[in-house]
Amino acid sequence: MMASIDCGDRAGQPARGEDVLFDLREFRLPDGRELLLYGHAPHVGEARDSLPPAPASGGAHLRWHPLRREWVAYAGARQGRTFLPSAASCPLCPAAEGRLGEIPFDRFEIAVFENRFPAFTASAVPPAEISGVETAPAQGRCEVVVFSDDHHAGLGTLCEDRLALLLEVWGARVRALGETYPYIFPFENRGEEIGVTLHHPHGQIYAFPFIPAQVRRAAEAQAEALVIERLLRDAGNFVIEEAEAAVALVPPFAVYPYETWIVPRRRVAGPQALDDAERQAMAGLLGRAVRRLDGLFGTPMPYILTVQCAPKGFEATFHMTIDIRPFRRDAGKLKYLAGVEQGTGVFLADVLPEDAAARLRAVPTVEAP
Numbered sequence: 611m612m613a614s615i616d617c618g619d620r621a622g623q624p625a626r627g628e629d630v631l632f633d634l635r636e637f638r639l640p641d642g643r644e645l646l647l648y649g650h651a652p653h654v655g656e657a658r659d660s661l662p663p664a665p666a667s668g669g670a671h672l673r674w675h676p677l678r679r680e681w682v683a684y685a686g687a688r689q690g691r692t693f694l695p696s697a698a699s700c701p702l703c704p705a706a707e708g709r710l711g712e713i714p715f716d717r718f719e720i721a722v723f724e725n726r727f728p729a730f731t732a733s734a735v736p737p738a739e740i741s742g743v744e745t746a747p748a749q750g751r752c753e754v755v756v757f758s759d760d761h762h763a764g765l766g767t768l769c770e771d772r773l774a775l776l777l778e779v780w781g782a783r784v785r786a787l788g789e790t791y792p793y794i795f796p797f798e799n800r801g802e803e804i805g806v807t808l809h810h811p812h813g814q815i816y817a818f819p820f821i822p823a824q825v826r827r828a829a830e831a832q833a834e835a836l837v838i839e840r841l842l843r844d845a846g847n848f849v850i851e852e853a854e855a856a857v858a859l860v861p862p863f864a865v866y867p868y869e870t871w872i873v874p875r876r877r878v879a880g881p882q883a884l885d886d887a888e889r890q891a892m893a894g895l896l897g898r899a900v901r902r903l904d905g906l907f908g909t910p911m912p913y914i915l916t917v918q919c920a921p922k923g924f925e926a927t928f929h930m931t932i933d934i935r936p937f938r939r940d941a942g943k944l945k946y947l948a949g950v951e952q953g954t955g956v957f958l959a960d961v962l963p964e965d966a967a968a969r970l971r972a973v974p975t976v977e978a979p
């Protein structure tokens with residue numbers, strides 16, 4: 611029997627902060643991990659029993675790759691994570707009589723909790739010395755963000771208000787984790803084709819103890835030139851759809867077929883700096899972007915969605931984007947990163963970005979529910 615403790619003296623109270631409209635209930639799982647329940651309405655209800663405590667996640671550490679000149683993260687405990695459970699035993703569904711889950715409540719809007727199988731943890735200790743390679747503790751935090759308590763939902767079917775709430779949640783976590791860590795990375799992997807192990811609609815947030823090399827390169831490019839402003843100004847036939855405060859487009863230098871970016875018109879460092887109108891515009895564009903990708907070949911599109919936020923020190927010059935990299939280049943054909951991409955880092959693209967934008971514009975999108 612696992613007792614759960616409601617640790618939030620703010621339970622049921624609106625979260626404090628500028629422009630914050632959501633309600634937050636803070637909860638502590640029996641093994642000490644934090645569970646945050648965000649909603650438009652206060653979260654109420656008694657906790658049910660929780661899953662047994664997570665296995666010890668010791669041993670996670672970093673090793674320096676002297677040729678790539680970047681860190682590699684090792685986390686052996688992740689091999690034990692849940693793999694494609696049936697809907698009846700989904701750990702991200704609300705808990706129910708006779709079924710334990712990660713979220714021990716009957717219902718929720720958006721839930722965020724610390725990953726049971728983290729690549730980075732706040733308690734990571736310095737690893738034992740290994741000759742020939744520089745090592746470091748994998749200090750950081752890995753969170754799971756559950757978008758809905760409906761197992762069959764997705765970013766393409768959730769209503770616009772829920773997607774706006776998700777943007778707020780991303781912003782709240784980027785702001786909170788950014789106080790400790792230099793780079794915060796919200797993302798979603800979608801589709802078995804790219805190795806998703808749970809079908810329930812969810813994403814993740816990694817709080818890195820360092821700024822990844824690729825991220826630093828992009829931030830430095832933006833510090834030298836207003837790359838995204840120029841992209842918006844010259845978007846022309848690369849635009850998929852425009853709103854007053856944001857744009858959905860295929861970048862003219864896309865590396866994936868049908869790559870789609872959602873870009874606020876105003877330069878903001880991340881979702882924590884969006885205003886209401888920008889959040890609402892991006893939520894609408896995001897839902898329709900996913901529905902267009904699903905409609906393109908008439909089957910759910912496997913994709914990686916990343917929220918590109920300013921790393922520490924680049925807040926003044928960074929212009930956030932939400933990037934969706936689809937993995938299907940044609941009906942029944944997946945895009946693989948093969949020899950040239952893996953061996954040289956140079957992407958070979960099969961679809962011209964301007965043609966991709968035209969095809970995405972032509973996909974009928976039904977309105978959000």
Ligand SMILES: [Zn+2]
Nearest residue numbers: 700703761810
């Ligand atoms: Zn589920």
